[in-house]
Structures are given as structure tokens and as C-alpha cells.
Amino acid sequence: MRISEMSVPGAWVFSPTVHGDDRGCFAETFRASEFEKVTGRPFDLLQVNTSVSAAGVLRGIHYTDDPPGQAKYVTCVRGAFLDVVIDLRAGSPTFGRWDSVLLDDRDRRSVFISEGLGHAVLSLADDSTLTYLCSLEYSPEYDHDLDAFDPDLAIDWPAAGRDGQRLTYLRSPKDAAAPRLRDR
Template sequence: MQIRELAIPGAWEVTPRLLGDDRGMFCESFKASEFEKATGRPFELHQVNTSVSAAGVLRGIHYTEDPPGQAKYVTCVRGAFLDVVVDLRPGSPTYGRWDSVLLDDVHRRSVFLSEGLGHAILSLEDGSTVTYLCSLEYSPEFDRDMDAFDPRLGIEWPTEGRDGSRLTYIRSAKDELAPPFS
């Protein structure tokens, strides 16, 4: 398992070692001892969510008010997503910056994001499925949203799916009405 910190401190890309044979493939998607050694922190699991999306579905930017904050460990189990992490921690040297990782069913990477970071995923093909391990149960009173297309953030969203077809962005009404970063 390889774990590297992204350009946003507190966010990591996790690349598992894939073991394949004539039966298929196996990998360790999460291993507490390796995670803690690389990140310097434990991950306490309180909720698991799974989301299935059509090509072009953009979920986010979502975050949980900090405190209490919510850390997430995100894995694509089918299809492909662009996973985007945004630093929303006032006073952070990377406040307002973003980084991204391609999560797919080929490389089986995951992304861990610490409390205080915003998160969005864009599905790059129909039926893409993502699972989130969460450090806090869903708490609507702390749930917040931000406009994923805010020009101040300047996120470079892909316009083509994994198969090269043109993406049409599909967002929830809540995400379309989300306030800007400012």
C-alpha cells in the first residue's frame, strides 16, 4: 500500500497493491496500521455510505462544520470518479486551494480527507459507485455545501467521461443553490 499526502495537508491518496490471478483480483483497501503510520492519526469509523451515479453527476462540494468536522475515506468500487478535495480551514496555508485524484475500478485508489476539508466527486461513467467511510454519523445541523463551479476556486472539472464522451453535469437542486466560496 502506498500513501502520499496531496497538495492539501490533511488529505491523502491511498494506492493499494493489487494481487491478481486466474480467479480475479484482491487488494487491501484500508489497513489501520499502514494508515496510522502514514498519516499520524487513527481513523474512527462511525458510518458507511454508498452512492451510485450516472455519468456527469457532480456531488458537492460538501463539508461538515468544524468542529465537530467529519473525516472521510472514499473508495470507488465500480466505474470512475474525479475526487476533489478543497481546503476550507481558515488560517491554513492552502486555504481555498484544491487537489484531485482519479478514483476508479482499475487502480483502486482511495482518498482520505481530514476534518475541515470540502469534498466533491464527479462521475465519469454510468453506474459509478463510491463508498465513504465516515468518522461522524450524518448530522444535518452541521452539513454545509459550496458551489463547485465558483470561479474563485477555479476547479478544473473534466468535460469528457472515461469513454471519451461529452459529460453533461447533473447536480442536485441543493448543490445548484449552494453558496460561493466567498
Template structure:
């Protein structure tokens, strides 16, 4: 398992080793001891979520008010997503910086993001499926959003899917009216 920090401190990409034979593949996608050694922190699991998305579905940028904050460990189990992490921690030297990782069912990478970081995923093909391991149960009163197309953040969203076909972005009504980055406090 290879774990490296992204350009946004507090976010890591985890690339597991895959063991393949005539039966298929085995992947150890999370191991607490290796995770703690690489990140310097434990990960307490409180909730697991799974979402399935059509090509072009853009979920986020979502975050949880900090404190209490919510850490997430995100893994694509089918298809492909562009996973984007945004530093939304006021006072952070990397406030407003974002980084992205391709999560797919080929390399089987995961992304861990610490409390206070924003998160978005863009599905790059139909039926893409992602699981989120969360450190805090969903609490609507702490739920926050930022517009994924905010010009200040200037996230470089792909315009074509994994198959090379053009993507039409699909967002929830809530994400469509998300406030700009300048509203984060």
C-alpha cells in the same frame, strides 16, 4: 500500500497493492496500522455510505462544520470518479487550494480527507459506485456546501467521461444553489 499526501494538507491518496490470479483480484484497501503510520492519526469509523451515479453526476462540494468535522475515506468500487478535495479551513495557509485524484475500478485508489476539508466527486461513467467511510454520523445541522463551479476556486472539471463522450453535469437542487466560496467562515 502507498500513501502520499495531496497538495491539500490533511488529504491523502492511498494506492493499494492488487493481487491478481486466475480467479480475479484481491485488494486490501484500508489497513489501520499503515494508515496511522503514514498520516499520524487514527481513523474512527462511525458510518458507511454508498452512492451510485450516472455519468456527469457532480456531488459537492460538501463539508461538515468543524468542529465537530467529519473525516472521510472514499473508495470507488465500480466505474470512475474525479475526486476533488478543497481546503475550507479558515486560517489554513492553503485555504482555497484544491487537488484532485482519479478514483476508479482499475487502480482502486482511495482518498482520505481530514475534518474541515471540502469534498466533491464527478462521475465519469454510468453506474459508477463510491463508498464513503465517515468519522461522524450524518448530522444535518452541521452539513455545509460550496458551489462546485465557484470562479474563485476555479476547479478544472473534466468535460468528457472515461469513454471520451461529452459530460453533461447533473447536480442536486441543493448543490445548484450552494453558496460561493467567499461565504465559508
């Protein structure tokens, strides 16, 4: 497995070796010892979530008060997503910086998102499916949202999906009403 830190400190991309044959494929997408060696910490799993999205569904930007913070290990098991990580840690030299990675069912990459970072995903194909391993159980009193189209963040959302078709963005009412970074 290749592991590389993103330009937002505290976020890493895990790129497994995918072994394929006429039966299908196999990829080891998480190994605790490798994770701990690179991140310098264990991953305490407390909740697992799965989401299925049509092409154009944009979820986020979501983040959790830190402390307690919620770390996530996100893997695409079907389809494709643009996964975006945003530094929301007060006093961080990279506050407001974002980075992205393609998560799909071909390369089988995963992304680890540390506490204090914001997270958003854009589905690039119908029926795209993500699995989130979470270090904190859902706690609505700690959860917050930011506007994914905040011009101060200037996230470069793609206009076309995996098949080249133009995307029509679809957000939840809660995500569409989320404040800008400067108003949080």
C-alpha cells in the same frame, strides 16, 4: 500500498497493490496500522455510505463544521470518479486550494479527507459506485455546501468521461443552489 499526501494538507491518496488472476482481483484498501503511521491518528469509523452515480453526476462541494468535523475515507468500487478535495480551514496557508485524484475500479485508489476539508466527486462513467467511511454520523445541522463551479476556486472539471464521451453535468438542486466560497 503506496501512500502520498495531496497538495492539500490533511488529504492522502492510498494506492494499493492489486493482485489479479483469472478469477478477478484482490486489493487491500485499508490497514489501520499503515493509516495511523502516515496520518498520525486513528480512523474512528461511525458511518458507512454508498452512492451510485450516472456519468456526469457531480456531488458536492460538501463539508462539515469543524468542530466536530467529519473525516472520510473514500473508495471507488465500480466505475470512475474525479475526487476533489478543497481546503476550507480558516487561517490555513492553503485555504481555497484544491487537488484531485482519479478513483476507479482499475487502480483501486482511496482518498482520506481530514476534518475541515471540502469534498466533491464527479462520476466519469455510468453506474459508478463510491463507498465512504465516515468519522461522524450524518448530522444535517453541521453539513454545508459550496458551488462546485465557483470561479474563485476554478476547479478544472473534465469535459469528457472515462469512455471519452462528453459529460453533461447533473447536480442536486441543493448543490446547484450552493453559495460561493466568499459568501459562506
